[in-house]
Amino acid sequence: MQTLTVQLGERSYPILIGAGLIRSRELLTQHLPHLRQRDLLLVTNTVVGPLYAQALRQSLPAQRIVEVVIPDGEQHKTLDNAAHLFDVLIANRFGRDALVLALGGGVVGDLAGFVAACYQRGVDLVQVPTTLLAQVDSSVGGKTAVNHPGGKNLIGAFHQPQAVIADTAVLTSLPQRELAAGLAEVIKYGLMRDAAFFDWIEQHIDALRAREPQALSHAIRRSCEIKAEVVSHDEREQGERALLNLGHTFGHAIEAATGYREWLHGEAVGTGLLIAADLSQRLGQLSPAAVARVRALLERAGLPVRPPALGAQRVLECMRIDKKVQAGRVRLVLLQGIGRALLSADYPDGLLQQTLVAHFG
Amino acid sequence: MQTLTVQLGERSYPILIGAGLIRSRELLTQHLPHLRQRDLLLVTNTVVGPLYAQALRQSLPAQRIVEVVIPDGEQHKTLDNAAHLFDVLIANRFGRDALVLALGGGVVGDLAGFVAACYQRGVDLVQVPTTLLAQVDSSVGGKTAVNHPGGKNLIGAFHQPQAVIADTAVLTSLPQRELAAGLAEVIKYGLMRDAAFFDWIEQHIDALRAREPQALSHAIRRSCEIKAEVVSHDEREQGERALLNLGHTFGHAIEAATGYREWLHGEAVGTGLLIAADLSQRLGQLSPAAVARVRALLERAGLPVRPPALGAQRVLECMRIDKKVQAGRVRLVLLQGIGRALLSADYPDGLLQQTLVAHFG
Secondary structure (H helix, E strand, C coil), rough: CCCEECCCHCCEEEEEEEECCCCCCHHHHHHHHHHHCEEEEEEEEEEEEHHHHHHHHHHHHCCCEECCCCCCHHHHCCCCHHHHHHHHHHCCCCCCCCCEEECCHHHHHHHHHHHHHHHHHCEEEEEEEHHHHHHHCCCCCCEEEEEEECCEEEEEHHHHHHHHEHHHHHHCCHHHHHHHHHHHHHHHHHHHHHHHHHHHHHHHHHHHHCCHHHHHHHHHHHHHHHHHHHHCCCCCCCCCCHHCCCCHHHHHHHHCCCCCCCCCCCHHHHHHHHHHHHHHCCCCCCCCCHHHHHHHHHHCCCCCCCCCCHHHHHHHHCCCCCCCEEEEEEEEEEEEEEEEEEEEEECCHHHHHHHHHHCCC | CCCEEEEEEHCCCEEEEEEEHHHHHHHHHCCCHHHCCCEEEEEEECHHHHHHCCCHHHHHCCCEEEEECCCCCCHHHHHHHHHHHHHHHHHHCCCCCCCEEEEEEEEEEEHHHHHHHHHHCEEEEEEECCHHHHHHCCCCCCEEEEEEEEEEEEEEEECCCCCEEEEEHHHHHHCHHHHHHHHHHHHHHHHHHCHHHHHHHHHHHHHCCCCCHHHHHHHHHHHHHHHHHHHHHHHCCCCCCHHCCHHHHHHHHHHHHHHCCCCCHHHHHHHHHHHHHHHHHHHCCHHHHHHHHHHHHHHHCCCCCCCCCHHHHHHHHHHHHCCCCCCEEEEEEEEEECCCEEEEEECCHHHHHHHHHHCCC
8 A cells, every 4th residue: 555645734634545445444444543433424426336335334433324325427516416415414413523435436526525615614524536537636635516507616615635545446347438537637647747757658558558556556646646746835726736727628618518428527638638739839839749649648548539529619618617717818728848737828819719620620 | 994904824804894984985995906807796685785785886896796685584594595696606607706795794794605615616705794793703704604404504614705894884774683683792702702891891881782883893893803813813613713602502502493583693692691601600610790790781782681491402402413512512612700711511411401491491
């Protein structure tokens, strides 16, 4: 088992990474003493719950466990489902010392995290992410939210977990498409911050797709290290943290325009990375060779590189409702090289338009 | 005009106290530069809106103001109304740089504050409290929440405002009963923390009930000073801040048991102060003379001192669902003297039972 710490002063917390963690009462009790003697709300979904909830429950030293199983899918990350979880907490008279445990992917983690953030103005939270994407991204850093018909993650809170437990063994049951979606975020970390890690991913992409434990473990660890470092510097996204949104503004627009159904979040982000690279090249900041490397790596990861023909105008409208708009202008994360992302609102609208037409028609 | 500062590092903010503030574009623009050039959501209610919204809007330098008027009353501080405000923000495409302005009493402030806390994971908030209770208590300190059928303020967030504007002129339109409810919180500050202020309130209670501007202004200022000091030390209620709940655990039980309809929050708190004093006396910590002073002052303030005959058992059940429960035990704020409150979970259950029977039958 490996342990990382997200450094946030008194809100610091560990990320545990290893195979079989959720089946080890000994490890959980040793590393997470706050799990003991607690009222615990276990939130999971209809896909993950049947596979892992029972095993996890047997490893938990908590006194009382109430389990809520929500349907699988992004369309269930709603304020209505949050309200349902509040109802369950209150019906069971859970107090301010209760703990919410999220067992699932990003949807479960974001929803359960939002509920933990707001129940009695904040109760403890432990994330047990079960997808690669959640292990390397959404479970770390304290962003929680639910969606609104008008846009993704528009209602939410910053609420850091007490711990993140990334059990790499659960990734064996992950569909190939979801594995690829998680790899998109892994590639993002290399692209934004660490050229050597990008090189490493290029060299190990086949091992990652084959789920070789050591390769996965390294990819998760390095991704979490980068995210933890960025979040430690800028918890509330006043600056540097926005770089983690590389590929996301384009990706969110794809998701929104397709109703959050056809594209997985990670798939949309992957394509968004390529569009961000392409725009950076049109701005003269990135070489054509670098763009080609991004495209090739996404393809080898099994990710789509062509978005649907939504039309540039439609995509622009979706981008404008995204949270990154400031003073009416969309701020974009662009690239100055592999491993070097920067935030910019200073780009010619014509070049953005050109880029969108090239990708979305 | 007087200005206080709530010291919270980079989240510090001013409390402006004075007559006629909401009618002065000059003062608002000068002291609240962040009001300029903003998309602004003005939240008010059906009682306060018609009286003051127009005047306030004319003083605001904001670019675009969208106004939402909610019905008056505690029963409207719901997650459903929060959802409605999210809908309005999103329908108007308000960005992360939007500002929410709450014009009203505690219900409006808590609801609008919760929405500001969660919209896009937090946008700016300005509180313009229009009741004495909101001016001395609920608008200051960053507690926001909505109610749940199972209990008050069970869903919420800590979210500090950018500023609090306490215009004492608006108190002239306040019903006498609501003025008295606000005085209950003023009395609480003296009782918990400042014996000299308690003396001053005894001497000026008639002037306060007659709404003499100087007396009101002093009471608001000193109350806000005490609250600001406590909040600065303990923003998230890990310790000292819990003392501000003096009278509230008993008060919340009265409100809950009567369906939040018959008793105003301040009235319930006032009676709760007397019950806390009585229990403290039974514990041998407070003199009978001090209890008599508390009772006399509440009566002179026009506050009820006899709760409804709910029965001790019922009240105890209501107290158990309150947020102050820790490890199954209700923590109470008790008195060791006038001006000296302390938090305790260490009291004989028999004495609590006796006290409840004495007051609730």
